[in-house]
Amino acid sequence: MLSAALDDTMLALSDSTRRAILQRLAAGEARVTELAAPFAMALNAVSKHIRVLERAALVKRRKAGREHFLSLNPAPLNQAADWIEHQRNLWNDRLDALERALAEHDD
Numbered sequence: 856m857l858s859a860a861l862d863d864t865m866l867a868l869s870d871s872t873r874r875a876i877l878q879r880l881a882a883g884e885a886r887v888t889e890l891a892a893p894f895a896m897a898l899n900a901v902s903k904h905i906r907v908l909e910r911a912a913l914v915k916r917r918k919a920g921r922e923h924f925l926s927l928n929p930a931p932l933n934q935a936a937d938w939i940e941h942q943r944n945l946w947n948d949r950l951d952a953l954e955r956a957l958a959e960h961d962d
Contacts, residue, residue, distance in 0.1 A: 861938055863911035864931040872896075873904050877913060880927035887923045
């Protein structure tokens with residue numbers, strides 16, 4: 856269901872730590888410990904953020920032995936961008952119509 860997937864994506868994007876993780880993954884695959892390094896929080900806390908990103912399907916996990924590697928999955932971001940663009944177009948059209956109606960009323 857697109858609505859639930861979009862909700863998960865928006866929830867994941869609502870946090871600056873998760874956005875920073877996604878930004879790092881845009882540069883390429885990384886180990887979980889590498890992703891956690893820049894943050895002043897416990898590895899468990901970063902893992903919780905990663906689980907939110909996984910639930911939203913924004914990241915993919917690959918295991919190699921004991922190492923866990925994450926990579927970005929941009930598809931949910933594209934779906935969110937499409938939804939935002941649709942909303943932007945809808946409201947631009949409505950505001951343009953309102954502007955025309957007000958201009959006609961003033962004439």
